[in-house]
Amino acid sequence: MPRARNPYPGASPYQDRHGKVRWRYRAKGRKAVPLPSGGPGSDGFRVSYEAAVASRPPVAESRSAAGTFDALIAAFYGSAAWTNPHKIVDSTRATYRGILERFRAEHGSKRVAHLRTKDIRRFMDQKAExxxxxxxMLRMLRTLMAFAVEREVVDTNPALGIKPLRMNPEGFHTWTDAELDQFRSVHPIGSRARLAFALMLSLGQRGRSDVTRLGRQHVRDGRIIFKQRKTQRGGSELSIAIDDELADAIAAMPATNLTFLVTRDGAAFTPAGFGNWFGDMVRAAGLPKRCVAHGLRKAAARQLAETGATEREIMAVTGHRTSKEVSRYTRAASQPLLADAAQAKRARAKREQTLANQGDEFANTIPNPLKTKVN
Structure with missing residues (x-):
């Protein structure tokens, strides 16, 4: 019988000096990288393993050839544009670093001055799907090359003037009510998956950057009060009432951690780790890949729109700053439901107008004593 293929080559368990089994990733010529102690199948293991495989030794500007992307990216990591927490939040910085590191792995030794606009267009064509x-990638190269111009590594920014690729205007799929019910049927109250689901749907918030930080310290008088973290401007200060589904999901979970949602090992979720874990929960529910965590935020906005909430009211829940953002999120609102609500409002207005006119007619039947003709 053939031996099963190891899905995590290079990853292996070992016992630390206390006798506890731990995991690490080892590759020739590289320092061992620690992995989640739960091993394959535990929360965050796959993400940590992939990051360890894709990572390269930390780039040092002094050890890189001047004028190369290795040296430029090292200098960028040490600049105020990168380290200033008011410019880039931690979750966004992790995403940006992943993009830069993938680019550096392929082009780190190349000269920055040799990068041309046609090269960037070719890179984008390769990612057309x-x-x-x-x-x-275009956004990060534009930022990186602007930094190169500022540091006088090059004279012009070749990423300027390149148009982004057209994307699906609808963005992430908005969960339907049937998909919401299917998830509920598989993940009951009392499970971590249902709590994560309820937090995103009931509060209308981002899972990766906001929901993973929430805990009982944010609960006050039946409300969750917190500050969003996604935007560079710091996000909105929000105070949202806890509905029945969320209250039941919170009450069913042990109050042993600072945050509501933790990994199986009791650690806080990383943004990428949460996205991958929730994706596994979606697949366990038999739902299609289009049902991602962010789609629950859109489903919350859709439900609010269908119940007649105004754009300002929806913005007060989701934390969006403009009506344009809200209209994009509520585009999936059921047309029949909205049409019925609008027709009901018009019918109600007509009835009120009819009653008002009848009142006028009744009033006109009463004779005016000042106009009564005296014989």
Whole structure:
């Protein structure tokens, strides 16, 4: 019988000096990288393993040839544009670093001055099937090359003037009510998956950057009060009432951690780790890949729109700053439901107008004593 293929080559368990079994990734010529102690199948293991395989030794500007992307990216990591927490939040910085490190792995030894606009367009063509990834790469190269101009490494920014690839205007799929019910049927109250689901749907918040930080310290008088973290401007200060589904999901979980959601080992979720874990929960529910965590935020906005909430009211829940953002999120609102609500409002207005006119007619039947003719 053939031996099963190891899905995590290079990863292996070992006993530390206390006798506890731990995991690490080892590759020739590289320092061992620690992995989650739960091993394969535990929360965050796959993400940590992939990061360890893809990572390169930390780039040092002094050890890199001047004028190369290795040296430029090292200098960028040490700049105020990168380290200033008011410019880039931690979750966004991790995403940006992943893009830069993948680019550096392929082009780190190349000269910055040799990068041309046609090269960047070719890079984007290679990612045409994933336009979001192509546009993220363009955004980072535009930022990186602007830094190169500022540091006088090059004279012009070749990433300027390149248009992003067109994407699906609808963005992430908005969960339907049937998909919401299917998830509930598989993940009951009392499970971590249901708590994560309820937090995102009931509060209308981002899972990776906001929901993973929430805990009982944010609960006050039946409300969850917190500050969003996604935007560079710091996000909105929000105070949202806890509905029945979320209250039941919270009450069913042990109050032993600072945050509501933790990994199986009791550690806080990383943004990428949460996304991958929730994706596993979606697949366990038999739902299609299009049902991602962010789609629950859109489903919350859709439900609010269908119940007649105004744009300002929806913005007060989701934390969006403009009506344009809200309209994009509520585009999936059921047209029949909205049409019925609008027709009901018009019918109600007509009835009120009819009653008002009848009142006028009744009033006109009463004779005016000042106009009564005296014989």
């Amino acid at each position: 994933t336009p979001a990834a192509a546009n993220n």
